[in-house]
Amino acid sequence: MGWAPIVSTVLAIDTSTSQTSVAVVKDGEVLFTQSHNDPLAHGEYLPKLVAQALQGVPKIDLVAVGMGPGPFTGLRVGIVFAQSYALACGINWVGVCSLDAMANSISDSDFIVSTDARRKERYWARYKNGSRITEPAVNQVQELNKFDVPIYEEGQYFPDPVAIAKIALSNESVLQPIYLRKPDAYPLPEGIKFRAMTSLDLVPASVIEKEVYQKAAWSIAQFKEEFAKAPKNAQYLVAEHEGELVAYAGIFFVADVADIHTITVSEKYRRKGIGRELLKRLIDWARVKQAMAIMLEMRLGNDQARPLYESFGFSEVSKRENYYGPGLTAVVMRKELK
């Protein structure tokens, strides 16, 4: 026969939003609940709040913690604290989906709760008649609006640590942090090889070039001309998968500023980190050449790659009208190296 653990006092923690929140709940009675709002200070405030919360509390029996989703650095502060506290006391810890603890106080029948995922995206989940009906997800705001149900946002609402304690006693523990996003430089698909481009790659590269840029694609002759500057004043790289060319990239450098000519990934190999790896290698090359800065142009409206460039420290410096043809504007981005 099973037995229910006899839990009396729960220490509850959540660091999945800009708030650091702590509560102590004993047999349903709230002994302490407090939050501090500062998105960059979870590490500093969590121990302070817990020290306050523990005053006059003889013994903690269970640690409950919000497992996200939430910005990674702050989220980990709460989780590792909860785990270590439980380890030191020889007690258990239980993980709770933080969005559930935010939805707990909302009495609507059909709604979405959403928190700030940065990069103009939101972490969210949908609730109906008191239960969560979707897995936590991360999307752009517009995607959430499509559901046409009320959205309860971080700022007005936060994951309630008292609810974390309550849910921990009734639900199954969430054991892993709910990251939802991979690290920016997540592992490349197995079997992708990076190497310098050779003249033998020009034909397969121009096939991808046509597929991706259509009318604006470079001809083989243009390719050859640029490629001829390598290795002294230019660097061209390719990525291959099982012998097939799937991406290529090139950078050019004279005087003081290096210019990225292209980073092109074949359609079905996108979002695997290949472009990121190519960009990283181009930047490394520019550094070795002692370039002062790197510039690149990107078509306005075609900016899926923009967050990638921004994550490497590129920022917009100007726009060039009609750069890619009539009505097609280029956004010029620059990264300083020194």
Place this chain on the structure above:
Amino acid sequence: MALVLGIETSCDETAVGIVDDRKLLANVISSSVAEHARFGGVVPEVASRAHLESMQQVIKQALADAKVGLNDIDAIAVTAGPGLIGALLVGVSSASALSLALDKPLYGVNHLSSHIAVDSLDNEKKLTPTIALLVSGGHTSLLKVNNLVSDIEVLGATIDDAAGEAFDKVARIMGLGFPGGPIIDRTANDGDFAKIQFPRGLSSSSDLINHRFDFSFSGLKTAVSRYLEKSADYKKADVAASFQEAVVDVLITKSISACKESGIDSLVIAGGVAANSRLRQLAADRCNAAGIKLSIPPIQLCTDNGAMVAALGSLAINHGAKPSQIGIEADSAAAIAQIIW
């Protein structure tokens, strides 16, 4: 006598060490280096996730190795900086939780100072004053250590790349892999270190006026890159050995001048690059000739580890340093002057 548990998560090693005063009891390291190899460098988010995954297990393993329980621990020490902020926060938060749960003092300590403090373990020698050369993937500094807990002077540092970084970058240029230190060390084994005369950074008489004890490895890296581009026919082993010699020669030459000028006849070499076999050999030869007592910690204590953090915590207690306040702030760019938080 104090039993101190030290936690280190400033880069890609999740490490916990336990010391009893100056005696090493446990040193457990879980590394995410393999996950970074494919990127040719440490990816902060990958490292931070790995810290969270390993932390509890590494603590348990260290306690088991030391044959003690958490309740026996007298104090917790933790690296509070410098390092990757997201990575540091995992260790600092874990340490804060242990300190609060066990009601034991917490010492936030400097990563760089602890690399030197590890030399205090398992011996009874007088530790200071000494000159210390700290060489790792992130740092290259020449220090005058008057007291390990309270008084460290910076004599010089790298003005561009750290020595370990130069190893990583040159290994990448040569297509040898990551991390560069051990790979170049191994490759250089079969090479002739006098084959190619690579530049010794900041060693000309004019450079020595303003950069007496500073280092520069950026030009050396470029020189290797140019050499590889220009030379059709070369042995990788010779390039590796000659590059390694250029780095090691400057490091040792400047360390010995620092000893002579300050009248201190003791040199400690610490940090990950102190694991380099050529550095160890050349340092031993030249210190011997100059009458300087050389101390290099065992290799497993040169790279990032928790024992060094516990060692500095233990020295702090013996020195009567005040414990850190609750809610210490990890500082990714902490200066070496901030030894205890």
